Amino acid sequence: MGKRLIAPSLLAADFGNLQHDIEMVNASEADWFHLDIMDGVFVPNISFGMPVVKAIAKHAKKTLDVHLMIVDPDRYIKEFADLGADVLTVHYETCNHLNRTIQAIKGEGMKAGVAITPHTSVHLLEDSLEDIDLVCVMSVNPGFGGQSFIENTYNKVSALKELIEKKNTNTLIEIDGGVNATNAKRLVEAGANVLVAGSFVFKSENPTLTISELKKEIA
Numbered sequence: 514m515g516k517r518l519i520a521p522s523l524l525a526a527d528f529g530n531l532q533h534d535i536e537m538v539n540a541s542e543a544d545w546f547h548l549d550i551m552d553g554v555f556v557p558n559i560s561f562g563m564p565v566v567k568a569i570a571k572h573a574k575k576t577l578d579v580h581l582m583i584v585d586p587d588r589y590i591k592e593f594a595d596l597g598a599d600v601l602t603v604h605y606e607t608c609n610h611l612n613r614t615i616q617a618i619k620g621e622g623m624k625a626g627v628a629i630t631p632h633t634s635v636h637l638l639e640d641s642l643e644d645i646d647l648v649c650v651m652s653v654n655p656g657f658g659g660q661s662f663i664e665n666t667y668n669k670v671s672a673l674k675e676l677i678e679k680k681n682t683n684t685l686i687e688i689d690g691g692v693n694a695t696n697a698k699r700l701v702e703a704g705a706n707v708l709v710a711g712s713f714v715f716k717s718e719n720p721t722l723t724i725s726e727l728k729k730e731i732a
């Protein structure tokens with residue numbers, strides 16, 4: 514069995530009381546922090562930028578998994594490394610020269626992630642898989658938290674898992690969007706390693722308990 518991790522997405526946290534939510538994740542069974550950077554161009558929403566990432570990094574005691582939903586991400590690779598990102602994920606759809614971008618991320622000492630939107634085929638990543646540390650399979654159209662999980666994601670995860678096995682790489686599969694206790698188990702059974710959960714965690718009555726429940730589902 515491969516790694517099975519939970520990464521709460523701070524997009525759904527209380528930004529008026531962010532430190533409280535960061536401390537909650539620190540003390541919980543969660544494995545990573547997931548940070549969504551949206552530019553209002555690649556996706557129809559703007560989330561938060563460098564000053565907020567810096568503030569989060571100051572308090573977060575777990576892996577910082579930064580997901581760039583921005584055009585021309587190469588411009589900011591060094592800046593995110595300096596801010597403390599451990600995993601930096603760019604979108605396949607925003608990179609003219611994906612291999613160069615992956616090398617630049619690794620050159621800054623981070624793990625390189627590549628995200629694909631629901632429409633993008635996992636097979637488009639086949640020739641770069643050995644260089645990719647993590648593939649983020651978006652299970653909603655990127656831009657907003659709280660959307661419904663797209664069922665075709667299970668097929669994409671199985672197909673990606675097959676490719677990873679064929680290529681014999683250590684690439685992790687991350688699922689992002691609409692993750693909850695109903696789909697978590699089936700996702701890891703299909704081959705997912707990292708489950709990002711925003712609304713399901715932060716909008717619940719007891720986020721710490723919800724994280725524990727998700728961990729149990731994927732154990």
Ligand SMILES: O=C(CO)[C@@H](O)[C@H](O)COP(=O)(O)O
Pocket residue numbers: 522524525547549580653654655656657658659660689690691692709710711712713
């Ligand atoms: O990147 C995104 C949305 O574009 C996600 O990371 C969301 O933050 C996940 O939120 P939920 O769907 O779990 O509410």
